[in-house]
Amino acid sequence: MVLADLGSRLRTALGSVDSGSQDELQSIIKEICTALLESDVNIKLVAKLRDNIKAKLSKNINDDESLTNKKKKLQKIVYDELCSLVDSNEEPPKPKKLNHSSTTKRKNGKKIVSKESSHVIMFVGLQGAGKTTSCTKLAVYYKKRGYKIGLVCADTFRAGAFDQLKQNALKSSIPYYGSYLETDPVKIAYEGVSKFKQDKFDIIIVDTSGKHKQEQALFDEMIQIGNMIQPNQTIMVLDGSIGQAAELQAKAFKESANFGSIILTKMDGHVKGGGAISAVAATNTPIVFIGTGEHVGDLEIFKPTSFISKLLGIGDIQSLIEHVQGLNLQDDEGHKKTIENIKEGKFTLRDFQTQMNNFMKMGPLTNIASMIPGMSNIMSQVGEEETSSKIKNMIYIMDSMTSKELDSDGYIFTEQPERIVRVARGSGCSVVEVEMVLQQQRMMSTMAVNTKNMAGAGGLPGGPG
Numbered sequence: 330m331v332l333a334d335l336g337s338r339l340r341t342a343l344g345s346v347d348s349g350s351q352d353e354l355q356s357i358i359k360e361i362c363t364a365l366l367e368s369d370v371n372i373k374l375v376a377k378l379r380d381n382i383k384a385k386l387s388k389n390i391n392d393d394e395s396l397t398n399k400k401k402k403l404q405k406i407v408y409d410e411l412c413s414l415v416d417s418n419e420e421p422p423k424p425k426k427l428n429h430s431s432t433t434k435r436k437n438g439k440k441i442v443s444k445e446s447s448h449v450i451m452f453v454g455l456q457g458a459g460k461t462t463s464c465t466k467l468a469v470y471y472k473k474r475g476y477k478i479g480l481v482c483a484d485t486f487r488a489g490a491f492d493q494l495k496q497n498a499l500k501s502s503i504p505y506y507g508s509y510l511e512t513d514p515v516k517i518a519y520e521g522v523s524k525f526k527q528d529k530f531d532i533i534i535v536d537t538s539g540k541h542k543q544e545q546a547l548f549d550e551m552i553q554i555g556n557m558i559q560p561n562q563t564i565m566v567l568d569g570s571i572g573q574a575a576e577l578q579a580k581a582f583k584e585s586a587n588f589g590s591i592i593l594t595k596m597d598g599h600v601k602g603g604g605a606i607s608a609v610a611a612t613n614t615p616i617v618f619i620g621t622g623e624h625v626g627d628l629e630i631f632k633p634t635s636f637i638s639k640l641l642g643i644g645d646i647q648s649l650i651e652h653v654q655g656l657n658l659q660d661d662e663g664h665k666k667t668i669e670n671i672k673e674g675k676f677t678l679r680d681f682q683t684q685m686n687n688f689m690k691m692g693p694l695t696n697i698a699s700m701i702p703g704m705s706n707i708m709s710q711v712g713e714e715e716t717s718s719k720i721k722n723m724i725y726i727m728d729s730m731t732s733k734e735l736d737s738d739g740y741i742f743t744e745q746p747e748r749i750v751r752v753a754r755g756s757g758c759s760v761v762e763v764e765m766v767l768q769q770q771r772m773m774s775t776m777a778v779n780t781k782n783m784a785g786a787g788g789l790p791g792g793p794g
């Protein structure tokens with residue numbers, strides 16, 4: 330079962346609490362486990378998840394509790410367990426920006442040479458996993474965040490690898506290093522890293538060769554390059570569509586390259602990502618990013634809580650903030666106000682309007698829709714084109730509101746329900762659509778409060794939409 334279907338199966342199961350009886354809860358757990366198994370999640374992990382959910386249910390849910398409470402508790406327990414299923418509890422290194430103004434400092438009149446050095450990231454993985462593509466995606470990701478970044482192509486095995494990296498780098502205006510003539514990847518890697526280090530680059534990304542399968546020559550080459558360039562971080566690029574095989578592959582690479590982080594590619598919603606994710610989680614290595622398409626912007630930070638929130642259609646305000654931060658909108662007043670509001674635990678209708686407008690500029694829609702509560706459900710039912718027109722309608726709806734309404738928390742409409750009808754008429758949409766926008770904004774606002782309270786500590790940000 331592909332990831333998008335897993336999400337909708339889990340949402341349906343969690344939304345189907347009717348009586349809250351023990352029998353019903355047990356059959357919901359069974360359905361959740363079956364869906365996970367069909368998505369290729371490791372059987373041992375599913376068994377552990379099932380036992381943990383059952384234990385927590387019997388500890389936390391009483392028979393005489395209200396149905397709403399039972400529903401909420403079940404959702405929270407399942408959410409927490411799914412999060413820990415994909416969480417390695419390890420933190421990847423965070424690159425620092427170098428001090429570009431001077432390389433020397435003075436202390437008590439003495440010159441001190443700065444020990445700051447570039448953060449070197451080495452990419453490893455099999456051919457076709459998406460290494461070269463992910464190198465550029467990561468470079469663009471850091472460039473957008475103000476890092477000085479360079480790319481080195483040490484893949485001399487695959488014909489055309491240097492050209493591919495060069496084209497990508499040129500398109501994104503990222504300095505690159507490589508050679509058409511040199512055949513020794515260790516030499517190229519060393520020269521490229523030395524050059525960029527000399528030029529005080531904050532981050533240097535080195536793409537290495539990937540052979541067709543796990544063979545000794547590949548591992549030997551990786552070890553030699555690693556010894557030569559001494560990377561601060563080694564990232565393994567793993568094809569997310571290979572299911573359970575990911576575990577063996579990750580283990581084999583771990584033994585020779587000792588990578589510390591993983592980028593899972595091709596997680597575009599059409600793969601059984603559950604297999605790779607759970608297999609990888611079992612190697613105790615953090616997945617740092619997931620590739621969600623062939624475009625250079627199709628790279629998402631992987632955070633267990635965000636990933637599960639999106640999978641369950643809860644929406645994900647943290648990714649939303651990060652996504653918006655990546656848009657380089659520092660000078661945009663509306664954007665600044667939204668960030669301030671979120672920090673204060675607020676999310677007004679105007680914030681919603683600003684973000685939706687930004688989204689339409691940014692795309693791709695598939696990535697964005699999953700951050701809004703309830704949108705992934707709509708997307709899986711009606712497809713991208715209709716979702717796009719629904720998002721446009723949401724913008725028309727908010728454009729038809731008054732300034733006072735936009736700056737409110739949305740409850741102003743509860744006091745004046747006739748305004749809902751007016752806004753519907755003004756925007757050419759239905760009353761139900763206006764109510765839906767209000768409901769989504771309310772959920773985002775709850776998430777903003779939770780984000781402030783928990784400062785990213787996890788927990789159920791809302792209810793499945």
Ligand code: GDP
Pocket residue numbers: 454455456457458459460461462463539594595596597619620621622623627
């Ligand atoms: P490498 O041999 O590991 O360097 O692999 P490439 O970077 O050349 O990628 C192999 C193929 O996978 C190319 O056609 C890429 O466009 C494609 N690819 C890479 N990442 C993704 C992704 O996240 N989603 C999708 N759909 N395709 C991807």
